[in-house]
Amino acid sequence: MDSAKGPACKKLSLYGSEFDSRFLIGSAQYPSPAILLDAITASHAGIVTVSLRREAGKDGAGQQFWSLIQQSGARLLPNTAGCKTVKEAVNTAHMARELFDTRWIKLEVIGEDDTLQPDVFGLVEAARILCAEGFQVFPYTTDDLVVADKLLAAGCEVLMPWGSPIGSGRGLNNPFALRALRAHFPDTTLVVDAGIGLPSQTTQAMELGYDAILLNTAVAKAGDPVAMARAFAQAIEAGRLAFLAGAIEARDMAAPSTPVLGSPFWHSEHEQ
Amino acid sequence: MKVEIIGSGVSGLCCAHAFAERGCEVSIIAASDALDSTCCSWWAGGMLAPGCEGESAEPLIATLGVESMAFWQAIAPDYTTAGTLVVATSRDQPLINNFARNTEGWQRVEGKQVHQLEPDLAERFNCGLFFTDEAHLDPRQALAHLINTLKKSGVSFEQRQIDDAPGNDYHSAADWIIDCRGLGAQQTLTDLRGVKGEMLHIHSDEIALKRPVRLLHPRIPLYIVPRAKGVFMIGATMIESTERTRASVRSVLELLSAAYALHPAFGEATIIEIGVEARPAFTDNLPRLRRRGKTLSVNGMYRHGFLAAPAMARRCVEFALDGIIPPEVMDENTA
Numbered sequence: 382m383d384s385a386k387g388p389a390c391k392k393l394s395l396y397g398s399e400f401d402s403r404f405l406i407g408s409a410q411y412p413s414p415a416i417l418l419d420a421i422t423a424s425h426a427g428i429v430t431v432s433l434r435r436e437a438g439k440d441g442a443g444q445q446f447w448s449l450i451q452q453s454g455a456r457l458l459p460n461t462a463g464c465k466t467v468k469e470a471v472n473t474a475h476m477a478r479e480l481f482d483t484r485w486i487k488l489e490v491i492g493e494d495d496t497l498q499p500d501v502f503g504l505v506e507a508a509r510i511l512c513a514e515g516f517q518v519f520p521y522t523t524d525d526l527v528v529a530d531k532l533l534a535a536g537c538e539v540l541m542p543w544g545s546p547i548g549s550g551r552g553l554n555n556p557f558a559l560r561a562l563r564a565h566f567p568d569t570t571l572v573v574d575a576g577i578g579l580p581s582q583t584t585q586a587m588e589l590g591y592d593a594i595l596l597n598t599a600v601a602k603a604g605d606p607v608a609m610a611r612a613f614a615q616a617i618e619a620g621r622l623a624f625l626a627g628a629i630e631a632r633d634m635a636a637p638s639t640p641v642l643g644s645p646f647w648h649s650e651h652e653q
Numbered sequence: 654m655k656v657e658i659i660g661s662g663v664s665g666l667c668c669a670h671a672f673a674e675r676g677c678e679v680s681i682i683a684a685s686d687a688l689d690s691t692c693c694s695w696w697a698g699g700m701l702a703p704g705c706e707g708e709s710a711e712p713l714i715a716t717l718g719v720e721s722m723a724f725w726q727a728i729a730p731d732y733t734t735a736g737t738l739v740v741a742t743s744r745d746q747p748l749i750n751n752f753a754r755n756t757e758g759w760q761r762v763e764g765k766q767v768h769q770l771e772p773d774l775a776e777r778f779n780c781g782l783f784f785t786d787e788a789h790l791d792p793r794q795a796l797a798h799l800i801n802t803l804k805k806s807g808v809s810f811e812q813r814q815i816d817d818a819p820g821n822d823y824h825s826a827a828d829w830i831i832d833c834r835g836l837g838a839q840q841t842l843t844d845l846r847g848v849k850g851e852m853l854h855i856h857s858d859e860i861a862l863k864r865p866v867r868l869l870h871p872r873i874p875l876y877i878v879p880r881a882k883g884v885f886m887i888g889a890t891m892i893e894s895t896e897r898t899r900a901s902v903r904s905v906l907e908l909l910s911a912a913y914a915l916h917p918a919f920g921e922a923t924i925i926e927i928g929v930e931a932r933p934a935f936t937d938n939l940p941r942l943r944r945r946g947k948t949l950s951v952n953g954m955y956r957h958g959f960l961a962a963p964a965m966a967r968r969c970v971e972f973a974l975d976g977i978i979p980p981e982v983m984d985e986n987t988a
Binding site for chain 1: 709710711747751754755846847849871872892893894895896934936937938939
């Protein structure tokens with residue numbers, strides 16, 4: 382490999398912390414907290430995202446659930462899920478810092494209710510505010526290069542572009558854009574976040590050189606969430622290994638250019 | 654044998670019924686000596702839907718549910734077996750397939766069949782899942798009826814607040830204390846957590862439903878249960894929180910928007926009341942029977958109070974009177 386840093390480095394590095402697993406798992410929508418905990422164990426994820434609904438933060442009303450997740454031993458990444466304005470997102474980040482005693486924040490500023498598409502303008506502004514306040518921001522963004530650039534300029538060291546809209550299970554909607562993003566920011570930690578439905582899609586993202594995968598619904602709503610968590614763990618690992626191993630280039634067999642053994646050379650001349 | 658029951662939600666009342674039926678001298682200590690409006694059961698949906706619940710619940714809930722349904726059928730005057738209809742908007746059709754994959758006891762219904770089941774929904778939804786064997790009841794009516802039956806059979810009600818947790822400083826002359834306080838027992842059952850639920854009762858004469866209808870949605874799943882005289886129960890949120898007094902604007906907006914998406918006639922309905930409570934739940938969302946000395950706790954009913962309480966009450970009585978241990982729900986038996 383050409384570099385010991387960036388996408389080729391051995392462990393996943395996020396704001397100076399290193400993780401063996403390249404799987405970040407969400408904690409919403411499971412049939413029960415017990416199944417959630419089993420799924421986290423099966424996923425080997427080192428990081429669990431926690432949606433902080435602001436009302437649950439008041440008077441520690443949601444504390445019991447968070448304590449349960451903390452039992453998993455994984456590091457918590459609180460998120461600002463459902464926030465639609467910069468102010469909401471910043472307030473939620475403040476609350477998360479207080480509740481979970483962490484500078485990490487997964488920043489979501491939602492611009493469209495239906496697709497849950499990020500409001501990239503609000504996202505950049507919120508990222509600038511939070512980075513200036515010392516937060517370590519994990520922005521949930523689109524695959525737009527210019528937005529990515531502005532997020533980095535705002536102080537983000539990690540980018541989390543979507544595969545496709547949250548919960549859609551459509552996989553990588555635009556592999557070309559994701560490849561371009563990887564190529565433009567070879568030294569930035571890039572995590573595909575959202576839209577994943579199948580393990581093979583995470584393999585595809587990892588083969589593109591992405592550093593990690595964040596997903597929730599595809600595991601939580603699977604018929605057997607624990608088995609699906611295991612499947613994703615293996616698929617992510619497979620994609621990572623494939624990326625490091627260096628894949629062969631695909632060749633276009635529809636336009637043969639080399640002589641084929643067993644076919645007389647005049648045969649092809651004849652046809653011309 | 655003297656039995657003291659603490660709490661008059663669905664668990665407490667079902668336990669009282671089960672012990673009284675076996676000839677025990679039963680008294681109930683609760684926040685109210687009549688129908689209690691301060692417990693989860695007051696706000697329950699009253700859907701007896703073991704099939705649909707199987708989408709996210711462990712199979713044990715279906716086992717308890719089928720037992721409990723026989724109890725309600727015998728005791729609740731308005732018990733109705735009309736099944737459950739599960740629908741989704743055209744863009745959310747994949748959710749129907751997910752739901753079907755994770756449940757049993759349904760048949761697919763389309764066009765004419767949806768029209769036959771729920772004529773008012775036929776124009777808007779042309780396919781869904783029909784869980785034929787499921788039932789529903791009006792929880793307040795069912796509990797009021799149960800309370801009358803208990804009073805007639807000699808069960809006494811005492812209105813008293815229990816501050817001291819049983820097992821600590823609580824003294825009683827009874828042979829068994831049955832603790833059915835739900836989330837109120839959190840001090841003794843420390844692994845109990847609250848799952849906040851918000852719901853509404855609305856009234857509309859413009860639409861009629863014969864059975865509970867579930868509208869699937871990736872973020873805001875909704876159920877609507879028809880009650881008598883044009884009243885509908887709309888529920889319910891599921892939020893990891895012990896907060897039990899304030900319904901949020903967001904939750905109410907989401908529930909009402911989902912109802913509106915089910916049928917625009919709900920836009921003209923009137924709001925009767927908005928309810929909020931925190932359901933008591935253990936980590937696996939399954940109910941438990943726990944014995945500590947002469948206290949038996951029946952708790953963790955989560956969103957399955959009516960579906961599980963009669964079956965749990967039977968297990969509680971069989972343990973107390975016959976010594977039969979129900980391994981599927983009993984995780985502590987400390988003499």
